[in-house]
Structure formats: C-alpha cells, structure tokens
Amino acid sequence: MNINNIKKQFPIFNNKVQNNDLVYLDSANSSQKPQVVVDRIYDFYTKEFSNVGRSVHYLAVAATNLYENTRVLVQKYINAKDPNEIVFTKGATEAINLVANTFGQKFLGEGDEILLTELEHHSNYVPWHYLRKSKGVKIKFAEFNSDGEVTLESIEKNITPKTKIIAITHLSNVTGAILPIKEITRLAHSKNIPVLVDGCQGAPHLKLDMQEIGCDFYAISCHKMYGPTGLGILYAKKKWLEVLPPYQGGGGMIREVKKEGITFGELPNKYEAGTMATAQVIAFGESIKFLNKIGIENIEKHENELTKYGEEILRKNNSVKLIGSPKDKGSVLSFTLDGVHAHDIATILDEDGVAIRAGHHCCQILHDKLGLSATARASLGVYNTKDDLDKLNESLNKCKKIFEG
Amino acid sequence: MDLKDLYQEIILDHGKNPRNLKKSDNFNKDAKGHNPLCGDKVHIYLKVDENNKISDIAFEGSGCAISMASASIMTDLMKERKEVEVKELVDDFLEMIKQNPELKSKILGENEKTKLMSLSGVKKYPMRVKCATMAWHTLTAAMKNANEETNTDKFE
Numbered sequence: 384m385n386i387n388n389i390k391k392q393f394p395i396f397n398n399k400v401q402n403n404d405l406v407y408l409d410s411a412n413s414s415q416k417p418q419v420v421v422d423r424i425y426d427f428y429t430k431e432f433s434n435v436g437r438s439v440h441y442l443a444v445a446a447t448n449l450y451e452n453t454r455v456l457v458q459k460y461i462n463a464k465d466p467n468e469i470v471f472t473k474g475a476t477e478a479i480n481l482v483a484n485t486f487g488q489k490f491l492g493e494g495d496e497i498l499l500t501e502l503e504h505h506s507n508y509v510p511w512h513y514l515r516k517s518k519g520v521k522i523k524f525a526e527f528n529s530d531g532e533v534t535l536e537s538i539e540k541n542i543t544p545k546t547k548i549i550a551i552t553h554l555s556n557v558t559g560a561i562l563p564i565k566e567i568t569r570l571a572h573s574k575n576i577p578v579l580v581d582g583c584q585g586a587p588h589l590k591l592d593m594q595e596i597g598c599d600f601y602a603i604s605c606h607k608m609y610g611p612t613g614l615g616i617l618y619a620k621k622k623w624l625e626v627l628p629p630y631q632g633g634g635g636m637i638r639e640v641k642k643e644g645i646t647f648g649e650l651p652n653k654y655e656a657g658t659m660a661t662a663q664v665i666a667f668g669e670s671i672k673f674l675n676k677i678g679i680e681n682i683e684k685h686e687n688e689l690t691k692y693g694e695e696i697l698r699k700n701n702s703v704k705l706i707g708s709p710k711d712k713g714s715v716l717s718f719t720l721d722g723v724h725a726h727d728i729a730t731i732l733d734e735d736g737v738a739i740r741a742g743h744h745c746c747q748i749l750h751d752k753l754g755l756s757a758t759a760r761a762s763l764g765v766y767n768t769k770d771d772l773d774k775l776n777e778s779l780n781k782c783k784k785i786f787e788g
Numbered sequence: 789m790d791l792k793d794l795y796q797e798i799i800l801d802h803g804k805n806p807r808n809l810k811k812s813d814n815f816n817k818d819a820k821g822h823n824p825l826c827g828d829k830v831h832i833y834l835k836v837d838e839n840n841k842i843s844d845i846a847f848e849g850s851g852c853a854i855s856m857a858s859a860s861i862m863t864d865l866m867k868e869r870k871e872v873e874v875k876e877l878v879d880d881f882l883e884m885i886k887q888n889p890e891l892k893s894k895i896l897g898e899n900e901k902t903k904l905m906s907l908s909g910v911k912k913y914p915m916r917v918k919c920a921t922m923a924w925h926t927l928t929a930a931m932k933n934a935n936e937e938t939n940t941d942k943f944e
Contacts (some may be wrong), residue, residue, distance in 0.1 A: 722804070723853075724851065724852035724853060725826075725852075726826055726828075726851075726852040726854075726916070726919065727795075727852050727853045727854070730791075730794065730913060730915075730916060731791060731795075734791055741826070742825065742826045742827060743826075743827045747827070750827070756826075756827040756828065756829070756850050756851070757826055757827050757828075757852075785791065785795050785800075786795075786800060786804075786853070788797075788800065
C-alpha cells in the first residue's frame with residue numbers, strides 16, 4: 384500500500400492551508416474526501432440528476448438504480464443478510480434517534496432500563512435521554528476502567544432483569560478503546576436483550592461483518608468514511624425493521640393514504656420518508672469502492688502502525704499525557720499537555736497547519752469522570768503518515784516553548 | 789496571523805497565575821458562565837456595597853489561557869468600580885473586541901488600557917473571541933445577580 388499514491392487521491396492536500404502543508408489529524412471528526420467521491424457528486428448533478436423512486440422517465444429510473452446500487456454495496460461491505468436491512472438516514476445521529484424513538488415507543492415502559500457506557504458520544508446518549516421523560520425509563524452507564532476500556536464484565540455487571548436494550552460504541556472517539564461487541568452481543572442475546580452499536584468510529588477503520596457480530600442495530604456515519612456529509616446508515620436486522628413503527632412520516636414511505644387512515648410501505652421505504660440525500664448516497668458508493676480497492680485490512684494495518692508510532696513518540700514527550708491505554712485500540716490519540724489548555728494547543732498547532740480537535744469531543748460524561756474539561760485529540764485516516772505525527776510532536780514542543788517562555 | 793499577538797506576555801502571565809481566582813465567601817451577587825462549545829466555565833462572585841460599588845470580586849473557573857487571563861485582568865480592573873463604570877468598561881471592552889481599534893473609555897489609565905488591549909489578539913482568531921468575552925458577559929449577569937447561567941451561545 385503506497386500512502387503517497389493514496390494521499391494524491393485527496394484533492395484537499397494539493398492546497399496550502401494558511402501557507403502550510405495540511406497535516407490533517409481530525410479524521411475521527413470527519414474524514415477528507417477522495418476525488419472520486421467529489422467527482423461523483425458533480426457528475427450526478429450535471430449529467431444524471433433526477434429524483435429517485437417516483438417518476439417513470441429515463442433519468443428517474445437510472446437515478447433510482449444508482450441509489451439502490453449503493454444500498455447493495457453497503458450491504459456487501461458490512462455483510463448484512465439483506466439489502467433491505469440498510470436504511471439511509473441523514474447521519475449516524477439520526478440512525479440512533481430512529482432506533483431510540485421507535486424502539487422506545489413500542490417496547491419501553493416505566494422502570495425499564497437502557498444500558499449505555501460512560502464512553503458514549505452524546506449522540507448515543509441524548510436520543511435515549513428523551514425516553515426518561517416520555518416513558519419513565521432508567522439509563523445506566525457501564526463504567527470504563529483505568530485503561531479507558533469497557534469490558535464484557537462491566538457490561539454484565541450492569542445488566543438486570545429490567546434491561547431492555549444495550550447501546551454501546553464500537554470504538555471510543557476519545558480513548559480509542561475497541562469494545563468486544565461480538566461478545567457483548569452474545570451475552571445480551573443470551574438474556575434476550577437487543578444490542579445497538581454506535582459504529583461511527585468503528586466503520587471507517589475496522590472490518591465489519593454484521594452476521595458475525597450479530598448485533599441488532601449498527602449506526603454508521605458516512606462522512607467519517609471518506610464519504611459525503613448529510614448521510615448516515617442504519618443497519619438493522621429485518622425482524623426489527625418489520626416490527627418497529629415508522630419514524631418519520633411523508634412521501635415515499637406509504638402504501639395507501641386515505642382520509643380515514645394510512646398504510647405504510649415495505650422496507651426499506653418505510654424508513655426513508657421524503658426526498659433522501661440522493662447525490663450523497665450515490666457518491667457514497669464511490670467511498671465504498673475506494674475502501675474496497677485499498678482493502679480495509681490494509682487500512683487497519685497502516686493505521687495500527689501509525690497509532691503505535693504516535694503513542695511511542697508522545698510517550699517519550701514528558702509533557703504529554705495520553706488519555707487511556709486500551710489493549711485493543713483504534714487510531715485515536717487523546718492527550719493533555721502540561722500547563723497548556725487543549726484550546727491553546729489547537730490554536731498554536733493550527734498555525735503550523737496541524738489540524739486537531741480540542742474540547743470534550745461530545746463526551747462530557749467521560750471527561751467529567753477524568754476530571755478534565757477538555758483534551759486534545761489527534762485522529763488518523765488512511766492518508767496519514769509518520770511525518771504527520773512527527774510534525775504534531777514538533778508543534779507540541781512549540782506550545783511548550785510559548786507557554787514556558 | 790501571529791501567535792505572539794495572541795499569546796502576549798501579559799496573557800501568559802495572567803493565564804498561568806490568575807489573580808482573584810478563589811471562591812469568595814463574602815459575596816452578595818454572583819453568576820455563572822459557560823461555553824458549551826469547549827466546556828470552559830467561570831463563576832463570578834461580587835461584593836457590591838450600599839453605594840453600588842464593587843468592594844470585592846473573585847472568580848472560579850477553568851479554561852484556556854485566554855479565558856483565564858481575561859477573567860483575571862477583568863477582575864483586577866473592576867475592584868472599587870461603581871456600577872455605571874462597570875457597565876461602561878464592559879461595553880467598551882466588548883466593542884473593542886468586536887470592531888473598535890482602541891478602547892474609548894476615559895476612566896482607564898494607560899497601564900490598564902495596555903493590559904486590556906493585550907486581549908485584542910483574539911480579533912484575528914474568530915473561534916477564540918468567546919474565550920475572551922465570556923467573563924465579561926458573566927460579570928454583567930453577576931451585577932444583575934442572574935440565576936440563569938450565562939451561555940456563550942447567546943452572545944451576539
């Protein structure tokens with residue numbers, strides 16, 4: 384795998400950012416886009432545009448086929464059993480909201496428990512929070528350990544006869560911990576509890592096999608997977624999509640609409656009300672092809688090497704404290720720097736063209752537990768190199784110099 | 789852009805050793821401020837006497853060098869100020885950060901102006917403006933003894 388060739392496929396790196404070469408270390412937030420994805424959006428709008436699924440004219444039929452092709456590409460990419468188990472949403476956030484809302488409506492009541500973890504991104508906590516008020520449910524949080532991991536034991540300890548659903552991250556966007564989602568799913572299923580996995584950080588970096596993992600729901604954020612913004616995917620087992628009520632009402636999701644009542648359409652239309660993000664869906668097909676061409680195993684290997692290298696150089700830097708040291712870790716390096724607040728780090732690094740994230744990374748529960756209001760985070764993508772990490776370290780030393788005078 | 793404008797000596801000094809950073813026991817007005825974007829927090833305590841003068845001021849909080857320095861410099865500056873002066877200084881500071889090249893207030897000495905102007909570096913860093921202004925908005929809320937937390941999302 385030649386990283387320079389891969390990097391050349393991302394037009395953002397052709398331009399200087401404030402007179403610097405861009406060192407992009409914010410892929411956990413959102414990844415950059417390869418040319419093929421950008422081109423696909425342009426081509427669709429300039430040569431092929433039409434709305435999907437409604438009209439019978441040539442362009443409409445072609446657009447519908449393109450749209451549905453992506454569904455099949457995604458199905459194969461994550462090894463789902465059926466293309467109808469792939470629902471397009473406006474983002475992973477909407478995917479989780481969809482499940483929280485419909486599952487909550489149908490299956491949850493007073494005193495029922497939802498089990499999350501302390502690692503969760505706000506998007507896998509806030510949607511469930513609404514059910515506290517509307518349904519009187521309780522939310523429990525499985526604790527993370529001193530390495531920043533949530534273990535199977537920690538999940539098991541928090542399951543009670545009242546636990547009705549478990550919703551967990553695949554890969555923590557702060558500590559980088561990869562959760563044993565397959566084992567958690569086995570355990571949960573042995574007690575008849577369904578499992579939702581927030582795959583925002585897992586999907587861009589790890590090989591996915593829905594049938595092997597066995598989880599009931601898996602939420603994906605396409606813009607973190609070298610794809611367009613405004614698009615997410617909910618993988619859900621067919622048995623759930625069939626029994627859960629519709630989420631949003633509108634055109635495209637109905638069978639028959641009468642004054643006295645409405646019947647709803649079949650899958651996948653039932654969950655795709657209104658005009659969807661058509662161009663994005665079609666362009667996301669190119670993201671999947673891009674990932675397939677390189678091979679997710681190769682990406683994983685490359686990112687693992689870089690993560691280890693990053694940890695190594697940051698550990699050598701005495702002023703840096705890494706957050707979490709999970710045994711099974713994704714390509715996220717969160718840290719603090721002695722005497723320098725994360726936001727000051729981010730501003731100073733930015734002057735060198737080094738783009739990182741600073742703040743609570745939408746994980747306030749985690750930061751509160753660590754007693755930190757903010758951390759800095761460097762996160763990796765397929766286009767990163769050891770050079771990028773060296774530049775990060777150099778800029779961190781510059782921060783120290785400015786602050787120590 | 790120049791980092792030296794943003795991280796001037798005065799800022800670094802006040803950021804590292806903030807003045808008046810303590811919980812005041814003897815206060816009669818207070819307010820909290822919060823920047824939900826980054827999690828920075830400030831809690832301002834005031835002792836306002838019967839002549840509407842700030843006889844004591846302190847703050848608690850955590851945040852970046854800019855927000856800590858801003859709260860530190862501001863609290864130093866507000867001691868023994870009357871309510872009308874506080875309002876004038878807050879408005880003048882916020883206008884300077886927003887658009888004015890200089891501070892206009894006549895009640896400030898040259899030394900005090902220099903200190904305050906050291907925060908003007910944020911003008912070139914739009915993402916950091918709220919770091920500098922949060923304490924000032926919170927002071928206004930504290931003068932009114934506001935119960936509700938001052939939230940940077942609501943700033944102009």
